[in-house]
Amino acid sequence: MNTTVVLAVIAGNVAMMGLVVKVLGDRIGDLATRMDRADARHDVFSAKLDGIAETLARFDERFKRLEDDP
Secondary structure: OHHHHHHHHHHHHHHHHHHHHHHHHHHHHHHHHHHHHHHHHHHHHHHHHHHHHHHHHHHHHHHHHHHHOO
Protein backbone atom coordinates (compact mmCIF):
# COMPACT_ATOMS: atom_id res chain seq x y z
CA MET A 1 0.00 0.00 0.00
CA ASN A 2 2.83 2.42 0.75
CA THR A 3 4.31 1.83 -2.68
CA THR A 4 0.96 2.65 -4.29
CA VAL A 5 0.72 5.91 -2.36
CA VAL A 6 4.28 6.88 -3.28
CA LEU A 7 3.66 6.09 -6.95
CA ALA A 8 0.40 8.09 -6.88
CA VAL A 9 2.17 11.10 -5.36
CA ILE A 10 4.96 10.85 -7.94
CA ALA A 11 2.40 10.60 -10.76
CA GLY A 12 0.58 13.65 -9.38
CA ASN A 13 3.84 15.59 -9.22
CA VAL A 14 4.74 14.63 -12.78
CA ALA A 15 1.29 15.72 -14.00
CA MET A 16 1.59 19.06 -12.18
CA MET A 17 5.06 19.63 -13.62
CA GLY A 18 3.64 18.93 -17.07
CA LEU A 19 1.00 21.60 -16.52
CA VAL A 20 3.56 24.06 -15.20
CA VAL A 21 5.84 23.49 -18.17
CA LYS A 22 2.95 23.97 -20.60
CA VAL A 23 1.81 27.21 -18.95
CA LEU A 24 5.36 28.57 -18.80
CA GLY A 25 5.92 27.61 -22.43
CA ASP A 26 2.77 29.47 -23.45
CA ARG A 27 3.81 32.54 -21.48
CA ILE A 28 7.31 32.50 -22.97
CA GLY A 29 5.78 32.18 -26.43
CA ASP A 30 3.50 35.16 -25.75
CA LEU A 31 6.42 37.25 -24.53
CA ALA A 32 8.51 36.31 -27.56
CA THR A 33 5.65 37.33 -29.86
CA ARG A 34 5.29 40.66 -28.07
CA MET A 35 9.03 41.27 -28.31
CA ASP A 36 8.95 40.54 -32.05
CA ARG A 37 6.11 43.05 -32.47
CA ALA A 38 7.98 45.60 -30.37
CA ASP A 39 11.09 45.09 -32.51
CA ALA A 40 9.05 45.63 -35.67
CA ARG A 41 7.52 48.82 -34.23
CA HIS A 42 10.97 49.98 -33.14
CA ASP A 43 12.27 49.45 -36.68
CA VAL A 44 9.38 51.52 -38.09
CA PHE A 45 9.97 54.36 -35.63
CA SER A 46 13.71 54.21 -36.26
CA ALA A 47 13.15 54.48 -40.01
CA LYS A 48 10.80 57.45 -39.50
CA LEU A 49 13.31 59.21 -37.25
CA ASP A 50 16.09 58.58 -39.78
CA GLY A 51 13.90 60.13 -42.47
CA ILE A 52 13.19 63.17 -40.31
CA ALA A 53 16.89 63.57 -39.50
CA GLU A 54 17.77 63.36 -43.20
CA THR A 55 15.14 65.98 -44.07
CA LEU A 56 16.42 68.32 -41.36
CA ALA A 57 19.98 67.89 -42.62
CA ARG A 58 18.86 68.84 -46.15
CA PHE A 59 17.08 71.96 -44.88
CA ASP A 60 20.15 72.88 -42.86
CA GLU A 61 22.31 72.63 -46.00
CA ARG A 62 19.85 74.82 -47.93
CA PHE A 63 19.83 77.46 -45.19
CA LYS A 64 23.63 77.48 -45.11
CA ARG A 65 23.71 77.99 -48.88
CA LEU A 66 21.26 80.86 -48.60
CA GLU A 67 23.30 82.49 -45.86
CA ASP A 68 26.50 82.14 -47.89
CA ASP A 69 25.00 83.75 -51.03
CA PRO A 70 25.67 87.50 -51.12
